[in-house]
Amino acid sequence: MAKYLPDLLALITSVETRGNRSVTIENIAYDSRKVSPNSLFICLKGGSVDGHDFAAAAVEKGAVAILAEREVDLPPHVTLIITANVRLAMQNIVPYFFDYPSREMRMIGITGTNGKTTTTYLIRSILQEAGYRVGLIGTIQTMIGEQVLPVKNTTPDVLDLQETLRKMADAKLDYVVMEVSSHALSLGRVAGCEFDVGIFSNLTQDHLDFHQTFDNYIQAKAKLFDMLSQPVQNKQRKTAVINLDAVAADIMLKHADCPTLTYAIENQDADLKASQIDITSKGANFVILGSFGEQRLSLKITGDFNVYNAMAAIGAALAEDVPLATIVRAIENANSVPGRFELVDAGQPFSVIVDYAHTPDGLENVLQTARRFAQRRVIAVFGCGGDRDRTKRPIMGRLAAKYAEVIIATSDNPRSEDPSAILREIEAGIRDAIRPDACYEVIVDRREAIAKALSAAQPDDVVVIAGKGHETYQVLKDKVIDFDDRAVVREIIREME
Numbered sequence: 001m002a003k004y005l006p007d008l009l010a011l012i013t014s015v016e017t018r019g020n021r022s023v024t025i026e027n028i029a030y031d032s033r034k035v036s037p038n039s040l041f042i043c044l045k046g047g048s049v050d051g052h053d054f055a056a057a058a059v060e061k062g063a064v065a066i067l068a069e070r071e072v073d074l075p076p077h078v079t080l081i082i083t084a085n086v087r088l089a090m091q092n093i094v095p096y097f098f099d100y101p102s103r104e105m106r107m108i109g110i111t112g113t114n115g116k117t118t119t120t121y122l123i124r125s126i127l128q129e130a131g132y133r134v135g136l137i138g139t140i141q142t143m144i145g146e147q148v149l150p151v152k153n154t155t156p157d158v159l160d161l162q163e164t165l166r167k168m169a170d171a172k173l174d175y176v177v178m179e180v181s182s183h184a185l186s187l188g189r190v191a192g193c194e195f196d197v198g199i200f201s202n203l204t205q206d207h208l209d210f211h212q213t214f215d216n217y218i219q220a221k222a223k224l225f226d227m228l229s230q231p232v233q234n235k236q237r238k239t240a241v242i243n244l245d246a247v248a249a250d251i252m253l254k255h256a257d258c259p260t261l262t263y264a265i266e267n268q269d270a271d272l273k274a275s276q277i278d279i280t281s282k283g284a285n286f287v288i289l290g291s292f293g294e295q296r297l298s299l300k301i302t303g304d305f306n307v308y309n310a311m312a313a314i315g316a317a318l319a320e321d322v323p324l325a326t327i328v329r330a331i332e333n334a335n336s337v338p339g340r341f342e343l344v345d346a347g348q349p350f351s352v353i354v355d356y357a358h359t360p361d362g363l364e365n366v367l368q369t370a371r372r373f374a375q376r377r378v379i380a381v382f383g384c385g386g387d388r389d390r391t392k393r394p395i396m397g398r399l400a401a402k403y404a405e406v407i408i409a410t411s412d413n414p415r416s417e418d419p420s421a422i423l424r425e426i427e428a429g430i431r432d433a434i435r436p437d438a439c440y441e442v443i444v445d446r447r448e449a450i451a452k453a454l455s456a457a458q459p460d461d462v463v464v465i466a467g468k469g470h471e472t473y474q475v476l477k478d479k480v481i482d483f484d485d486r487a488v489v490r491e492i493i494r495e496m497e
């Protein structure tokens with residue numbers, strides 16, 4: 001993978017160098033702790049610290065060149081490269097450094113507020129059933145074939161992403177299925193990724209702390225389809241798979257200058273349509289209509305939202321010419337994704353569902369689905385993350401009050417914020433919408449809140465614990481503690497016996 005520094009410099013504009021340019025770069029790092037001998041260290045200004053302050057530490061670990069936006073003190077043997085925009089420079093050199101791995105595999109990227117993780121898992125199941133070797137990148141984990149690696153972000157930054165894609169290409173994978181978050185599209189984390197299929201699942205409120213306006217959020221998502229539309233060498237056959245019922249579907253279609261395949265439940269103009277939907281606690285049955293005619297499907301995952309996710313996955317697979325019979329076999333066998341409408345059965349006489357709903361739309365979908373098959377009350381336990389879009393808090397409070405009989409507002413990941421202050425914002429929404437026959441409580445400690453819900457539950461109630469899904473930790477102001485909603489439920493039920 002080693003590259004000659006002048007070849008990297010040729011990809012950067014407005015560059016000024018000091019020191020020896022004739023060096024060979026064997027590795028690139030933007031974290032001083034990951035520098036190895038003969039590395040190029042990239043100084044990034046972050047949210048909490050400035051990478052420029054770690055240049056000396058990087059040199060100590062063997063960096064021979066530093067890419068920065070300003071002067072930094074360096075020993076004479078180290079080359080300094082100054083450019084106006086380090087992030088932009090990094091987006092140009094990193095995919096080149098790793099020899100553009102995305103060109104060696106077929107790449108399926110999905111963007112949208114909700115449903116990305118679920119859909120990537122469904123697509124992976126279908127492609128594996130079709131005999132392909134598949135890599136997956138997303139919120140829960142990275143999978144290189146069967147090898148599982150931990151992750152920090154839904155979509156990793158450009159260096160980690162290209163490094164992972166290189167490993168996948170070297171492992172001779174046929175496909176990569178990846179979540180493309182709006183942060184990634186705004187920050188250029190997916191620079192150098194050449195996609196074959198782009199999917200748009202939906203767009204509802206989230207991340208306004210980062211994007212400021214809903215319109216900016218839409219424009220960020222649309223970048224996936226701009227990328228898909230760029231003519232590139234190895235990718236001749238491309239498809240944009242778009243949910244026609246979603247807000248801003250028309251905008252995504254405008255940005256998609258390539259063949260499209262649309263899906264919908266409501267919009268009759270879609271290429272793939274679902275009808276006769278029957279939702280139960282155990283799954284979803286429906287008929288899908290397409291150019292192939294009609295096909296009856298029986299999913300092991302439930303909720304209208306999973307019918308949408310299934311259609312997105314089917315659309316992507318059809319675009320890749322997977323036979324319908326293979327698609328049906330795989331999708332009917334697909335189990336629920338960890339922490340997505342996951343039923344926790346510890347022998348209790350009521351249902352417990354752990355779900356990752358952390359947006360208004362996600363919460364509404366999961367509570368509405370629980371409401372549809374609950375024989376008695378719906379008990380909702382949820383919170384909202386700290387250091388994230390504050391405006392969603394009262395909205396989620398109102399939605400919980402709309403669908404649940406018992407609401408327990410509690411902490412999600414408070415991060416640097418005061419948990420009680422977050423809960424006050426949620427409570428304002430609950431108070432607005434609470435029905436006379438419903439009740440609510442605010443309990444800061446999540447374990448206590450779950451215990452309260454479980455002890456209040458009676459036979460045939462449905463307890464929905466939302467927000468953290470697969471997460472196995474809780475981020476508090478000064479520490480990260482082990483916390484897994486599913487394990488906590490099992491422990492409490494055992495203690496109750």
Ligand SMILES: CC(=O)N[C@H]1[C@@H](OP(=O)(O)OP(=O)(O)OC[C@H]2O[C@@H](n3ccc(=O)[nH]c3=O)[C@H](O)[C@@H]2O)O[C@H](CO)[C@@H](O)[C@@H]1O[C@H](C)C(=O)N[C@@H](C)C(=O)N[C@H](CCC(=O)O)C(=O)O
Nearest residue numbers: 030031032044046047048049051054153154155157181183
């Ligand atoms: C706000 C944000 O996006 N932050 C991302 C950012 O971290 P940061 O800016 O805080 O970095 P920093 O800690 O200040 O460090 C600055 C620089 O100094 C370097 N450094 C730092 C310490 C040291 O000892 N040596 C050193 O060299 C760091 O490596 C970095 O290059 O760069 C990190 C590395 O790429 C990311 O992991 C981190 O994501 C954090 C964890 C995060 O929570 N991001 C969220 C908002 C996010 O990106 N979410 C999206 C969407 C999720 C979804 O809806 O699905 C996602 O894709 O995950």
Ligand SMILES: Nc1ncnc2c1ncn2[C@@H]1O[C@H](COP(=O)(O)OP(=O)(O)OP(=O)(O)O)[C@@H](O)[C@H]1O
Nearest residue numbers: 113114115116117118139305340355356357362366
């Ligand atoms: N198609 C969908 N439409 C609306 N809500 C959905 C959809 N699919 C899943 N959900 C809800 O959103 C939650 C998150 O689902 P999933 O993890 O698949 O989405 P995601 O887009 O990957 O989320 P993130 O942005 O956090 O990575 C689920 O737990 C469920 O409550």
Ligand SMILES: N[C@H](CCC[C@H](N)C(=O)O)C(=O)O
Nearest residue numbers: 358384385388412413467468
């Ligand atoms: N990708 C989302 C996940 C939110 C999960 C929720 N548990 C929280 O911590 O807010 C985010 O980073 O905003």
Ligand SMILES: [Mg+2]
Nearest residue numbers: 116117139154
């Ligand atoms: Mg996800």
